[in-house]
Amino acid sequence: MRNLTLRIQAYPGDLNPIGTVFGGWIMSMMDKAASIAVDDLIDSPAVTVGVTDLRFIKPVRSGDIVTIYTTIQKIGNTSISVYVEVVVECHKLHCDARCEMSVTDATFTFVAISKEGEPLSVRSVLRTNLDQDILELLK
Structure with missing residues (x-):
């Protein structure tokens, strides 16, 4: 299930020379959102171990409201894959009506770890109050 996980506004200090x-x-914002999604699932620290299929589709500009959605894609033995989509609200310069446009997406993979930094079985640290769609991924 697609969840709104993070909203933030881009400011001039976030801009490159163009x-x-x-x-x-x-x-960085995508990684934060993905880590929040993982934290909602497990009662253990987790670290980012990979990012795949990263696409920068459209530019983000100063003042844009950046909304980040996450979807848990897969729960493995020690890892969790999270699809992350970044959208911004269209400005009047970009479109006629208020709408969202996708600007970036990727899949982030996290590994659950112990306090000593060793990989843990995700199933051993799952929270007890998980949504039905997450439980389906465990089958």
């Missing part, structure tokens, strides 16, 4: 938001800033 006036659009740095890709690294977007990736």
Whole structure:
């Protein structure tokens, strides 16, 4: 299920020399959102171990309201894959009506770890109050 996980506004300090938001800033926000989604699932620390299929579709500009949606794609033995989509509200310069446009997406993979930094079985640290769609991924 697609969940609104993070909203933030882009400011002038987030811009590169050509006036659009740095890709690294977007990736950082995406990683934060994905980590929030993982934290909602497990009662353990988790670390990002990979990012795949990263696409910068459209630029983000100063003042844009950036909304980040997450979807849990897969729960493995020690890892969780999270699809992350970044959208911004269209400004009057970009479209006639208020709408959202996708600007970036990627899949982030996290590994659950112990306090000592060793991988843990995700099933051993799952929270007890999970949604039905998440429980379906465990089958």
